[in-house]
Amino acid sequence: MISESKPPSTAPVGIAVVGLGRGFMLTLPSILADSRLKLVAGCDPRPEARAAFKEQFNGRSTPYIDGLFEKNDVEVVYVASPHQFHRDHAIAALRAGKHVLIDKPIAINLADSRAIMDAGEKYERHVAIGPCHSFDPQIRASLALIRSGKFGRLRMLRSSYATDFMYRPRREEELKTKDGGGVVFSQGAHQIDIARLLSGGLVKHVTALTGSWDTSRSSEGAYAALLEFENGICANLTYSGYGHYDSDEQHGWISELGITKDPSSYGGARRKLNTLPPDISEEFLKEERTFGRASPLPASTDNEHFGELFLSLDRADIQVTPRELRIYGDDKREVIPVDLEHGSRAGIMEAIWQMARENNAPIQNAQWGHATLEVCHGILNAAATGTWQKMAEQVAVSEYPTTSTKNARSEI
Ligand SMILES: NC(=O)c1ccc[n+]([C@@H]2O[C@H](COP(=O)([O-])OP(=O)(O)OC[C@H]3O[C@@H](n4cnc5c(N)ncnc54)[C@H](O)[C@@H]3O)[C@@H](O)[C@H]2O)c1
Structure with a gap:
């Protein structure tokens, strides 16, 4: 306050x-x-x-x-x-x-x-x-469930998203890491935020590998990161923006924006760039998607999401989807519906x-965003040096259950 x-x-x-x-x-x-x-x-x-x-x-x-x-x-x-x-x-x-x-x-x-x-x-x-x-309703519902302790403590989180991020039209700086380009800053910020929110916020160490596989779009288009939290929770985050497999298929072709997607548009982003007429620049194409030029978005039919997300607790694995939490408990499977949020x-x-x-x-x-940005830099630094990076400016989620998970890792 x-x-x-x-x-x-x-x-x-x-x-x-x-x-x-x-x-x-x-x-x-x-x-x-x-x-x-x-x-x-x-x-x-x-x-x-x-x-x-x-x-x-x-x-x-x-x-x-x-x-x-x-x-x-x-x-x-x-x-x-x-x-x-x-x-x-x-x-x-x-x-x-x-x-x-x-x-x-x-x-x-x-x-x-x-x-x-x-x-x-x-x-x-x-x-x-x-x-x-991390504001999506299914993430808030997951945090409420973790806080309730109903299935014990969170031990491990797995999140993975495959998209065509690298082939959407980009401004020049969006493909230069030093200027904030690539998937670590723009997409990692979402994935790290979700992992931090559900794991208590306090990342202790980060290690990662990153991939810059397309020399014509030279910033990082992929990463695999491992986050160790102060409370021992382990988060495994992977992202690929290279436009092949599309994780939205796992959510019944509901896009990140909660809009129904046409699977027959496969490869559209890459195709559009490859067939760009010589007199049209990529920046122009990007501007075609801005306010004042683009048509309004189609109405969302579902909640937004950020790919595939699995939580492992003491007494359940939970698959988090835009409209439900699928609980795989000790004795039974159950589904907790998540309400559709208008807008x-x-x-x-x-x-x-x-x-x-x-x-x-x-x-x-702001403190939270700063801590998430520290992890983005941790991913890039870990990948550049092949080390675990120690985090120093993290902030905790209030009312998070006290956990001391034993996930073995030799000390640095
Ligand atoms: N949360 C999301 O879903 C989401 C999605 C896309 C972009 N973003 C974020 O939005 C921000 C902008 O990215 P974008 O993709 O919209 O880029 P964009 O190029 O589409 O839009 C940027 C806009 O800012 C304007 N601009 C440039 N310089 C300016 C200045 N000095 N003062 C005021 N306006 C200026 C540009 O003319 C343009 O209209 C980024 O930080 C990006 O991460 C968030």
Whole structure:
């Protein structure tokens, strides 16, 4: 909690968005589905995005962040600009007295995420990191089940996702690791967040191998990481963004966004890049997916998800799917249904409301995002050096059951 002088109000929370790109497009349906929230201002250097923002939401718009807070109607700023701008945009918003939602990852380097944490404290405003799949309802239901102790303690977590991430159209920096490119920052942030949330938060050591298998797209497109938590829980995380097998098949062709997928579109991302006419750049193709250019997304039919997830507890294995927890217990199998959340990112919308009107930040605050980013760097450093990396800036999940799992590993 932070000191708060404004009385709670029932009027919609005014949101300003910085960066009207693909990330904003994906979150937009959830903002529009929540009558407690109102888009009042948008900022983007692209004129067509600003024009569309004015037309669709009757909101004001600016090319850059200066001037975005001239009117007093903005309470929360959603920073959805490219990773490299997160620090400056978040700090400008905090300095202006706004709460901030920063799309994942919090930043590219740890000095920047520390600066965001410090600014949140200095200006006494809340920071949330998301949208991120640790907010998905089936993850929240899994945490509730672990906290309940019904099946004993969590001992091991396995998460795996295979997608076509590397062949979706990319900006140049999205394929350069030093600029935050590759799957570790953009996709690891989701997977690590889920693992940390369900395992108590405190990663002790990380080791990993990464793969950069396509020289024409040279950043990491795959990794296999092993996380050892302070409480002994072990998390095994694998990701491949090389566009062959697609884990969404395991969820009945429900996509990461909770939208029904057409299996006959197999290979579409790679094919589109390979058949790009010479006069069309990849950046142009990426812009075709941004606000002001792209058509609205089809409605989600299911909850969002982040691939395959299995939890091993003392008395059950649990398969986590978008709409149910499948429990494989000692004597029987059972299914716990997970409700469909309208707007698919309802957990994030609740976090926006909570920051602005209930003076609460979610677990996924700036400190949390910083700790997740520490693990992203741990993966890259471990892969570069062939070592286990010790984590030093982790934060715990509150009310997490005390565990002391014995998963054998020789001491470093
Ligand atoms: N959570 C998710 O599901 C999800 C999905 C996609 C992207 N993202 C995140 O969103 C962020 C942006 O990625 P993207 O894929 O949307 O990129 P994008 O290129 O599609 O969009 C970025 C937008 O920011 C604008 N922009 C550039 N410089 C700016 C500036 N100085 N001030 C304001 N706006 C500026 C661009 O014109 C563009 O419209 C990244 O951090 C990414 O990780 C999250």
